[in-house]
Amino acid sequence: MRILKNTITILAEIIVLILSTLWYLKTKEYEPLIAMIIGGVGLLTSLISKWFLRPRIVLHQQKTDWGRLTKGYTNNNPLIIRLGIDIPNQYWELFWNHILEIRNNSSQTAYSIDIKHINTPHKTYINEEIGKIEPLLANEKRDFKVKIIQNTTGTHIQADDYLKTNIKTLMKDAKILVKYEDESGTKFYTEYDWLTDTNKFKLFNNFKNKKS
Known part of the structure; x- marks a missing residue:
């Protein structure tokens, strides 16, 4: 269950980052730029936690x-x-x-x-x-x-x-x-x-x- 949850979270963050990037490239507005930053930070946080929350x-x-x-x-x-x-x-x-x-x-x-x-x-x-x-x-x-x-x-x-x-x-x-x-x-x-x-x-x- 935790595997599925983590996978869905990372996929959702990737989708948000892609969509907000396309939105920003099309409109050049601040809202998609903020969404890009939030999506990028969220994805980076998930990937970093994947490294630290690991067997050692x-x-x-x-x-x-x-x-x-x-x-x-x-x-x-x-x-x-x-x-x-x-x-x-x-x-x-x-x-x-x-x-x-x-x-x-x-x-x-x-x-x-x-x-x-x-x-x-x-x-x-x-x-x-x-x-x-x-x-x-x-x-x-x-x-x-x-x-x-x-x-x-x-x-x-x-x-x-x-x-x-x-x-x-x-x-x-x-x-x-x-x-x-x-x-x-x-x-x-x-x-x-x-x-x-x-x-x-x-x-x-x-x-x-x-x-x-």
């Missing part, structure tokens, strides 16, 4: 824990490794765990939610539990588990240094694009920057031709 999906990530698992010794070691003396080279599996929060930070329900991950590392595992036709209600949030894995070689000191510093390098170009709709079917986009933990609200998809 925001994302936020937080690192929960990280660590390393040894996968054996490399060939770059002495034949006999002296325990507590030598610092051997090993194969490492490094991991970083995050919680990715997705929230509908508005009073409007979001529909047809589609999430695209862009420029994430190869071994990025995301536990998403939201269906494409499942709505996200006003002020509702979901938490996704994200695990990033990297394999490397080196000493435990080098592995620890990698854990502390390289996650920013790995995720420096990572983005998340969320496409969603309001109840009238108007599409909106949220572009999330993983490294800066910031959201941008858009009306167009800037990543159509980019690989995810």
Whole structure:
């Protein structure tokens, strides 16, 4: 019902603006000019309210824990490794765990939610539990588990240094694009920057031709 009401209102304002413009062009009188101004302001107000009264999906990530698992010794070691003396080279599996929060930070329900991950590392595992036709209600949030894995070689000191510093390098170009709709079917986009933990609200998809 609200969709029909909003549509009728916008159509009526467009008709008023067109008719008053034609009237003014024909007569050059003040009355149609006033009607043009009123119609234009009304239409602009409706379009602006359409933008602000919209679902707004925001994302936020937080690192929960990280660590390393040894996968054996490399060939770059002495034949006999002296325990507590030598610092051997090993194969490492490094991991970083995050919680990715997705929230509908508005009073409007979001529909047809589609999430695209862009420029994430190869071994990025995301536990998403939201269906494409499942709505996200006003002020509702979901938490996704994200695990990033990297394999490397080196000493435990080098592995620890990698854990502390390289996650920013790995995720420096990572983005998340969320496409969603309001109840009238108007599409909106949220572009999330993983490294800066910031959201941008858009009306167009800037990543159509980019690989995810």
